[in-house]
Structure formats: C-alpha cells, structure tokens
Amino acid sequence: MSTQINAAETLLSVSTAPYIKSEDTVSKIMWKVNLALAPAAIFGVIYFGVPALINIVVSIIAAVAAEYAVQKIRKVRITAFDGSAFLTGLLLAMCISPEMPPYMTAIGSVIAIVIAKHSMGGLGQNIFNPAHIGRAALMVSWPIAMTTWSTIKTPVDAVTSATPLGILKLQGYSELLETFGGRSELYKALFLGMRNGSIGETCTVLLVLGGLFLVWKKIINWQIPVVMIATVGILTWVFGPEGFFTGDPVFHMMAGGLIIGAFFMATDMVTAPITKKGQIVFAIGAGMITSLIRLKGGYPEGVCYSILLMNCVTPLIDLVIKPRIYGTGR
Amino acid sequence: MKVLKTFRGGVHPQDSKSYTRDKAIVEMPVPKKVVIPVSQHIGAPGIPVVKVGDDVKKGQLIAYNDTFITSSVHASTSGKVVDIGVYPSSYKNESLAIVIESDGLDEWAPGLPLHRDWESLDIKEIHQIVRDSGIVGLGGANFPSHIKISYGPEKKIDTFILNGAECEPYLNGDYRIMVEHTERLAAGVKIAMKSLNVKRGIVGIEDNKPEAVKAMTEALKGTDVQVVAVPTKYPQGAERMLIKVLAEREIPAGKRHSDIGVVGMNVCTIHSVANAVISGIPLIERVVTVAGDAVAEPMNVMVRIGTSFKDVIEFCGGLTKTPDKIINGGPMMGYAQGSMEVPVVKGVAGILAMTKEALCDGEEEACIRCGRCVEACPIGLIPSMLSILGERGRYEEAKEKFGILNCIECGSCSYVCPAKRNIVQYIRYLKNLNWEHSPHHK
Numbered sequence: 001m002s003t004q005i006n007a008a009e010t011l012l013s014v015s016t017a018p019y020i021k022s023e024d025t026v027s028k029i030m031w032k033v034n035l036a037l038a039p040a041a042i043f044g045v046i047y048f049g050v051p052a053l054i055n056i057v058v059s060i061i062a063a064v065a066a067e068y069a070v071q072k073i074r075k076v077r078i079t080a081f082d083g084s085a086f087l088t089g090l091l092l093a094m095c096i097s098p099e100m101p102p103y104m105t106a107i108g109s110v111i112a113i114v115i116a117k118h119s120m121g122g123l124g125q126n127i128f129n130p131a132h133i134g135r136a137a138l139m140v141s142w143p144i145a146m147t148t149w150s151t152i153k154t155p156v157d158a159v160t161s162a163t164p165l166g167i168l169k170l171q172g173y174s175e176l177l178e179t180f181g182g183r184s185e186l187y188k189a190l191f192l193g194m195r196n197g198s199i200g201e202t203c204t205v206l207l208v209l210g211g212l213f214l215v216w217k218k219i220i221n222w223q224i225p226v227v228m229i230a231t232v233g234i235l236t237w238v239f240g241p242e243g244f245f246t247g248d249p250v251f252h253m254m255a256g257g258l259i260i261g262a263f264f265m266a267t268d269m270v271t272a273p274i275t276k277k278g279q280i281v282f283a284i285g286a287g288m289i290t291s292l293i294r295l296k297g298g299y300p301e302g303v304c305y306s307i308l309l310m311n312c313v314t315p316l317i318d319l320v321i322k323p324r325i326y327g328t329g330r
Numbered sequence: 331m332k333v334l335k336t337f338r339g340g341v342h343p344q345d346s347k348s349y350t351r352d353k354a355i356v357e358m359p360v361p362k363k364v365v366i367p368v369s370q371h372i373g374a375p376g377i378p379v380v381k382v383g384d385d386v387k388k389g390q391l392i393a394y395n396d397t398f399i400t401s402s403v404h405a406s407t408s409g410k411v412v413d414i415g416v417y418p419s420s421y422k423n424e425s426l427a428i429v430i431e432s433d434g435l436d437e438w439a440p441g442l443p444l445h446r447d448w449e450s451l452d453i454k455e456i457h458q459i460v461r462d463s464g465i466v467g468l469g470g471a472n473f474p475s476h477i478k479i480s481y482g483p484e485k486k487i488d489t490f491i492l493n494g495a496e497c498e499p500y501l502n503g504d505y506r507i508m509v510e511h512t513e514r515l516a517a518g519v520k521i522a523m524k525s526l527n528v529k530r531g532i533v534g535i536e537d538n539k540p541e542a543v544k545a546m547t548e549a550l551k552g553t554d555v556q557v558v559a560v561p562t563k564y565p566q567g568a569e570r571m572l573i574k575v576l577a578e579r580e581i582p583a584g585k586r587h588s589d590i591g592v593v594g595m596n597v598c599t600i601h602s603v604a605n606a607v608i609s610g611i612p613l614i615e616r617v618v619t620v621a622g623d624a625v626a627e628p629m630n631v632m633v634r635i636g637t638s639f640k641d642v643i644e645f646c647g648g649l650t651k652t653p654d655k656i657i658n659g660g661p662m663m664g665y666a667q668g669s670m671e672v673p674v675v676k677g678v679a680g681i682l683a684m685t686k687e688a689l690c691d692g693e694e695e696a697c698i699r700c701g702r703c704v705e706a707c708p709i710g711l712i713p714s715m716l717s718i719l720g721e722r723g724r725y726e727e728a729k730e731k732f733g734i735l736n737c738i739e740c741g742s743c744s745y746v747c748p749a750k751r752n753i754v755q756y757i758r759y760l761k762n763l764n765w766e767h768s769p770h771h772k
Contacts, residue, residue: 013654014666016755018741019682019689020343020499024748026695079695124696124749219700274701274714323338323710325733326570327583 026123029219030083036210037090037264043206044199048098048150052199056093058102062109063089070118084123088112091131091264094200095257095304096138099148104141108134128311129271132304139304149196155189156181163196164189165256169300173241173248183248190254201257211263223276224283225262229253231287232294239295258290261303271311278314278321286310335578337571339708340563341742343662345538346499349621349628355506357632358645360407360432364636365417366392367425370675371466372473373399378428384411387439389612391462392428401474401676402464405430406614406634408437420639420658420665420672421472427673430636444610448521453482456525456607463606464613464676469493469504469567469596470659472677475603478595481588482527489577490528491594492519494535494542495560495567498660501680503617504597506630508535508542511601516549518604523555526593531555532576538562564662565740569594571708583736598679613676620646622682624653633674639681640670653683662741692750703743703753709736713743713753720756725763734760 045053067085071078089109096105112134120126139146151161158179160167164186167176180186180195189195193203201207214220233249240246252258266272266286273282286306293302369375376393380386386405393403405428413429448456461476481487492515496504507515523531533550535543537559547557560566560575570581572594579590587594595603598616605611614635621628626647633642639656643649657664658678674681703713711733719728728734734757743753765771 010649010652010670012656012666012668012670014668015655015691016752016758017657017659017661017663017665017739018745018754019655019657019661019664019666019684019691020745021690021692021750022341022343022746022748023690024746025692025750026698026748029698029700029748122696124698269698269700272699274699274704274712276701318712322712323704323707325583325711325736326338326574326709327580327585327736328733 026084027082030087032217032219033214033264034083034087034090036213037087037094037200039206039210040193040203040260041090041094041200043193043203044094044098047193047202048199052098054102055096055098055100055105055199056090059093059105059109060086060089062106063092063113066110066113067118070114074118076122079123085113088117088130088134092134094260095131095135095198097146097149098199099150100138100145104138104145107141108138111137124270126270127314128308129265129268132265132308135304136308152196154180155185155194160196163256163300164251165294165300168255187250187254190251198257201260204254204259207259207263211259214263214267220263220267221276221279224267224272224279227280227283228262228266228287228290229258231284232258232291235288235291236295239291252291252294256294256301257303261307262286265303266307266310271314273314273317273321275318275321275323278317281317281321282310282314285313334558334560334575336561336563337574337708338710339706339742340565340571341706341745342562343499343564343745345562346621347502347505347538349500350502350619350630351505353502353629355510355617355630355632358634358637358642360434360436360634361637361641362432363412364406364430364432364634365427365638365673366403366406366430366636367417367419367421367427367673367675368393368403369419369425370403370421370472370635370677371401372471373397373401375426376400376403378414378426380411380428382411382414385409386411386430387437389439389442389614391612399474399477401466402462402612403428404464404612404614406636407432408435409433418669418672419675420667420678421675442610446608446610448517448607451607453525453527456521459607459610460525460603462612463602465599465602465606466613466676467596468598468602468616468676468679470663470677470679475595475599478588478593479522479525479603481593482525485588486591487526487528487588487593488591489530489532489593490519490523490526491572491576491592492522492531492533492597492600493567493569493572493594494533494539494546494597495572496539496597497536497562497564497567498662498664498680500621500682501619501660502630503619503679505539505542506617507597507601508539509545512545512549514604514608515597515601516546517608518600519550519555520553521604521607522593522595522600528593529554533557534560534566534572534576536560536562536566564742565708565738568708568738568740570738583733616674616676616678618642618674618678619680620682621680622653622657622684623688624649624651624683624685626650635676636673638671638673639667642674642681643670643683649683651685654686654689655682655684657682657684662745663739694751695749697749697751700748702746702748706742706746708740708742709738711737713757716760717751717753717756720760723760723763725760725767728760729764735764737761
C-alpha cells in the first residue's frame, strides 16, 4: 500500500449509531421549497410589474436581516442564510398586494421573523406560520393598503381594481361572470393567473406544479393540499348562493390564496400536525374555516386565518392522533 | 405466490454490500495472541477454569458458569495462558479476559473434531451440546442460544424462523454462509426444528440476495421449511419485523418472540449450532465482514474469537486512510470502538473502518417537525418528540405518553432526520433515566 496508516496513532471518535445519515438537510429542504415557489413569484413580477419585484426583494431582505440580527443578539448559531428566513420573506410577499408600500412589507416581514418565529424560540419552535402572522399583522395595521389592488384589464376589457373574491362578496356571482365575460373566461383567468390578487397567489397552474414538485421530492404530503382544497370545493358547492348545490366549486378552489395556502402554508412542517392522519384533520378544519369566512364572514378571503386558527389546534391533534405502537392495541 | 404484508415504516439506506458480496470467506491465520473475554453474552460471565501458565488446546473449555443464563467460552487456538485480567472489549467496553499466546500449532483438543449422526440424538442431548458449545446469538444480540433452542414444548413454540435478512448495510457474513455452507446451514435448520419440536420452519432472506434464496430453496427441498424472499427494507432483520412479515404475528409490548410461539435465530448462529452438533466444534470462530472506505481490501474473514480488530484490519491490507470511526457491526446499529486493540467476540458481525467523509454526520439542528422519523419508525413511535423530551430529560412522559420502552433502537429515525438529530442517543438516555428511577434498580 502506498499510504499505510499506523493504527496505533489513529484517534477514534465514538458516538451512538446510526453512523450513516440520509443526505437531506434542513437547508436543502428550505431551498427546495423556495425553488418550488419561484415560478409563481416570477409570474407575479411579470404580471404586476416593478412594485411586485420591489416588495418581494424588500420582504426577503428584511426577513433575513431580522433573523441575522436576532441570532446575533441571542448569541446563537447564525442560520439566517439556511433558506428558512428567505422562505418566510418570499411567502409573505407572495401573500400581499403588489401595491403595498414597501416599508409596510418590511415591517410585516420583521414581525414574522422576530415575533412569530424567534420569540417562540426560533426554527421549529413557533406555533404559527410566521409568514401568515406577518400578513395578519399587516391586515390589522393597514387594512386599506392591504386591500388596495392593482388596476387590471379583464378579458372583456373591463377595468377592475378588485379581486375576484372581492367582486363576489360585494357585487355577487353574476357581476363576477360579467366582469370576466363568462364562466370559462373566468376559469381561464384564474388558472393562468390573469386576475387581481396578491403577488404570488394568482397563477394556479404554476403553484400546483411547484406543489407537485414538493410532493415528488417528498417534502410535503399530498394529503394536506388535496384535502383542504377539496373541502373548500365541496362546502362552497353545497352552500351556494341560490340554495344547496348551487355554488361554483371550481371558482372557489382556484380563487384567492387557497392554492398557495394549501400547498405552501398549510404544509409548513413546523406548524402542521406530524402524522398523516393528523394532517388530514388539519386540512379539513382549514378548508371548513376558509369556506365559512368566504361564505358568511366579513372578509372576502379566509385562507390565512383558517390556517392560523388550525395552527392553534396542531399540538392537540398531535396529542390525540398518534400511530399505533407495534404490539399494542392502540 | 402469496403477497407479503410489509411492516410499517422502515428506510432504504444504500446497502453498500457490493464491496464484499462476491468475496468468498477467507480463513485468517491464527494471530500470535488472542484475548478472549469471559463475558461475550447476555447473562452471567463465565468463570475461568484455567490458570495463567496452563497449556490449552483449540476448542478446550476455558470459562464456565453453573447458572442457566450464561454461555461457555473456549480457547480459539492452542497455546499458553499468559494472563487473566480485565481488558477492553468490543462487548460492554471491558471484561475479564483470558489471554492465550499461540504456540503456532493450532492443535485441537482431544477427540475434536468428531462426527455425530444428529438424527439419532434426542432433544435433551442437542440442548446440552448447544450449551456446552458456547453458542450465542451471532446477529448482535449475544443471547445464549441453548435457552432459545430449548423453549419448545413449555412455551408452545410452533414456528421456527431462520433470519437471513441481513438488512445492515455492508455486512455479508450471513449471505456468504448461505451460499458457501448451504448444506451445513440447512442441517442446522433441521436440528433447530427438531430441538424445538416444531413442524413449521420459515427462512426469511431479503430479496437483494437472490442467490441465497435459490441455494437455500434447493437445499431445503422436500422439507417443511419454506424459503421466503422478503422485501429489502431496513430493519427487515429486526426480530419483531421479520416475525410480523413471515408469521403474521406481533409480539405484544414487553413480551418476547417465544411468548407468541415463534423462535427466530440468525444464520451464523444456526451454522454454529450445526457445527457444534454434527462436528462437536464449539464456537471459536466467526465470519466477520471487514469493510469501510478506510480499509485497503474489504473482505469476509473467518476470524478466531479473541483476535484484535487491529490484526483483522491488518490482514485485510491495513488502513489506507485515517478512519474517524471503527465500528463493531453495521453502520445502523453497530458500536463505534475507542480502540483497535479490542478483540473480536462472538457477536461481532462486521468491522467497519470509516472516514469522516463516509459518515456524513452534520451538526445537530432544531427539529423542524418534518415527520420523516414518524414515517420511518417501524414501531409507530414519534421519535421527534422523544428527542425533544430527551433534551429536557423528561423520561416519565416519554414512557407514559410516548411508549419509549417499545423502541428497538434500529436507528431509522436518526438516519432520515434532516436536522441530523441524534435521536437514538436521546432515546437511550431516557431509557437509562427510566431504568435508574425504576423500583428494580439497585
């Protein structure tokens, strides 16, 4: 042998098995989620223009900077660049209006990181989805800015500065169809993202593709998005405006922030139940609350609050729903 | 063919078996010195029956204990006893050991090896031979085999399982025995079934070893023994998992396999039983897979008990890189050794010398509750929670609410954890705390 190692001079380390580990890391997972969100975010920038880009960049920088600062102050290991704070910033920006003044966005982002994440103890310890807390904080602080949307042209050249769900809530379903020029035009606009809304929530097709990428990479389970979206579809269909079974489930499933919420927020590992069964319960609950707010509440959209409310229940779900232990009855 | 139901969870680590899969077992020459611990098994240590200065022969009894839960220890070569003292060991860190300096003749004790017609032996005689031959579970459990093999009538055993799953990455010892010593092993299966007085025998082999499945099927044709290819999934070879898959029974929490009428034994163990019963050879050697990226030439070696890890590694061409860890056993459930001077004991199925790069160990981070450990746990525990309780030392909660005592420490949870949390370490710590606070302690 060319390079013989003298066994007697070798210092060995000891630890508990297993000695081999899978190659995935927390950071790799976070960057994959960011990657999955990228197409829909890029679409938002192209569709809504420079203000959307500014908001995304500001939100991400504020989140990463806030995390870095908090970790410096707490004197803990700096993990600000592991993709997790980046993800919070990106998600928050994707869930707000492109017309939002950037300083407000930055404040929302700092609230998400400092209050929702680090005051609970940092990564893995937070009860609520940080991006959604940031969004909720902005909603109560600047309700008008949060509901001022871009002015866009619909396929029939109608000019609108409301979201489809907003039109539905204030003017009704027939007005909504009129604005978009018919049902199939409405569906097409929702599917492709040619409609008003938050920066990253509009393009259903890109969000679903991103979500499927995460399912394929085994980062999320399909159960949460499928069950949550289906619950909203069923409830909005059953409890329609003209009586039972007159609703438009296709519209509701693609409208608002449901797709981004179901694929990217309700699936947040930290704040969703840990078992698949628990995740199904969580998704049903989130779907029910979303439908309830949309159909009966004062807000046109309820995805954000539904997920935050279900986040509160997660520890309870995890306590009640556990796998059966081998060799025991339960 | 019937579709097998698999067990819950499990993981698919890279099996790394190709390094030594096709390498025939090589007999290692007797080293100058063997250090034979008197405790290589679960139960009472053997009491030395030789003194310093005695001449001993290969296969001669050198330590024995009168109690039931114990195992005898034999000289693995001929020579002179030069010391009896406490030495580091690959089993339980250290043990009283008998050191024999080889005389280079490797002379058998009188009458060995012999030839017995095992079919004419009665059950009691088989039990006595297994006991006298110092056979223990060679899959790593180190449980005295004479106890298992005599469960038969009193425990109402109806099924015998030969565990040929060998699900640990790198290890090929069982596989090589199955393809190289097929006839002897098949005889061992029949001996075990006779000893247990059972009619139903099943051989479980992971389906990544088709040659072994073929060889064993051929050798056991026309018997009541069924050879089954089980899906390759770690920890398929764990007793609880294999019994669930093959016998479709679960061992109730806190019970043993014998309580549900099943006895499962490992390939190397049964091979040793056959050698003892047919040829009168006690357990003085075993096959060890030597591998890992720091070893010059990975191979399967037949090693005398008491040979130091260092001698075995040198026989395999020595080290080409500086290892970070020397592991006794496989990478999933093995034990990292603090020294290469420790001897090969009965339960050592592998010696792995691995560099830091091959171990891919990252810094431990906070749990992000991704749930991969919950998916992976074959028992149905919530390992993430146990690791968090471990950080806080909350052993009672771990036991009462999260069933920690059911954990088999297979390592699947730590393997999949993206935060690189040492979950098994936390679990062992909590189990220890539970033991220290239990009324049985002290």
